[in-house]
Amino acid sequence: MAYDRTIIITGGAGFIGSHVTRLFVNKYPNYRIINIDKLTYAGNLANLKDVEDKPNYEFIKADICDYENIRAIISSNDVSGVIHLAAESHVDRSIVDPFTFARTNVMGTLSLLQAARDYWEPKGYDGCRFYHISTDEVYGALELTKPEGDPSAKECGGGPFGDDFFTETTRYQPHSPYSAAKASSDHFVRAYHDTYGMPTVVTNCSNNYGPYQFPEKLIPLFINNIRHRKPLPVYGKGENVRDWL
Numbered sequence: 001m002a003y004d005r006t007i008i009i010t011g012g013a014g015f016i017g018s019h020v021t022r023l024f025v026n027k028y029p030n031y032r033i034i035n036i037d038k039l040t041y042a043g044n045l046a047n048l049k050d051v052e053d054k055p056n057y058e059f060i061k062a063d064i065c066d067y068e069n070i071r072a073i074i075s076s077n078d079v080s081g082v083i084h085l086a087a088e089s090h091v092d093r094s095i096v097d098p099f100t101f102a103r104t105n106v107m108g109t110l111s112l113l114q115a116a117r118d119y120w121e122p123k124g125y126d127g128c129r130f131y132h133i134s135t136d137e138v139y140g141a142l143e144l145t146k147p148e149g150d151p152s153a154k155e156c157g158g159g160p161f162g163d164d165f166f167t168e169t170t171r172y173q174p175h176s177p178y179s180a181a182k183a184s185s186d187h188f189v190r191a192y193h194d195t196y197g198m199p200t201v202v203t204n205c206s207n208n209y210g211p212y213q214f215p216e217k218l219i220p221l222f223i224n225n226i227r228h229r230k231p232l233p234v235y236g237k238g239e240n241v242r243d244w245l
């Protein structure tokens with residue numbers, strides 16, 4: 001079958017990537033979807049069991065840092081879109097091993113950008129797009145303006161929470177090696193847009209939770225620990241507030 005376009009999804013065997021891959025494979029049968037994933041500890045092809053036999057789906061085990069290989073995949077498959085989710089994504093691990101985070105999140109993103117540019121620039125980027133999935137953690141932390149028990153925080157059950165929001169113009173202020181690496185990758189994506197005219201989109205969403213999430217992340221970890229009657233580890237004094245999608 002001739003497909004309308006071919007899109008690469010990186011990190012498609014991970015938590016969010018598997019949902020994005022499933023959505024695209026099912027919703028766009030006229031698009032060919034290539035899932036590129038290195039299958040680190042966080043990647044699991046069982047997350048995609050229900051779509052693995054679909055004719056418009058293909059899996060390629062590859063490292064996004066392998067520029068020559070990614071370049072060959074993009075050109076030999078006439079790829080016109082990249083949805084980039086592959087990353088080292090666990091903050092606690094980044095504190096122990098920041099180099100791996102810089103390698104995958106920064107150099108991996110740069111390698112993908114350059115490989116896409118090599119193929120797209122001669123065509124004038126016509127119909128091409130690079131969509132980079134980032135995190136709100138690049139903005140740092142918001143002020144806790146309504147501490148626990150604040151009577152004016154009724155709509156939030158008495159707090160604690162803050163009045164402020166991150167917006168597209170909030171200053172970057174990453175605090176962990178994870179968010180520093182993601183911030184750096186965002187800057188490279190913007191640089192490819194501004195310098196080479198690559199059509200790019202960067203999104204900076206907050207925490208996600210749901211099916212297929214690796215159980216090291218807070219909500220599945222807490223659920224697991226509660227089920228097995230284990231202690232619930234809390235950062236600092238337990239005053240930090242997070243929100244989830």
Ligand SMILES: NC(=O)c1ccc[n+]([C@@H]2O[C@H](COP(=O)([O-])OP(=O)(O)OC[C@H]3O[C@@H](n4cnc5c(N)ncnc54)[C@H](O)[C@@H]3O)[C@@H](O)[C@H]2O)c1
Pocket residue numbers: 010011012013014015016017036037038039040041042043044062063064065084085086087088089090104108133134135136182204205206207208209214
């Ligand atoms: N989970 C969240 O709450 C959240 C929130 C905001 C943004 N994000 C971003 O969304 C994206 C996906 O997050 P997630 O929670 O699904 O992550 P995840 O850790 O569940 O999945 C990451 C996937 O990337 C793959 N991968 C890692 N290194 C690779 C490499 N070098 N080459 C190819 N594949 C590689 C892994 O095998 C895995 O399948 C990440 O970029 C993350 O920064 C996540």
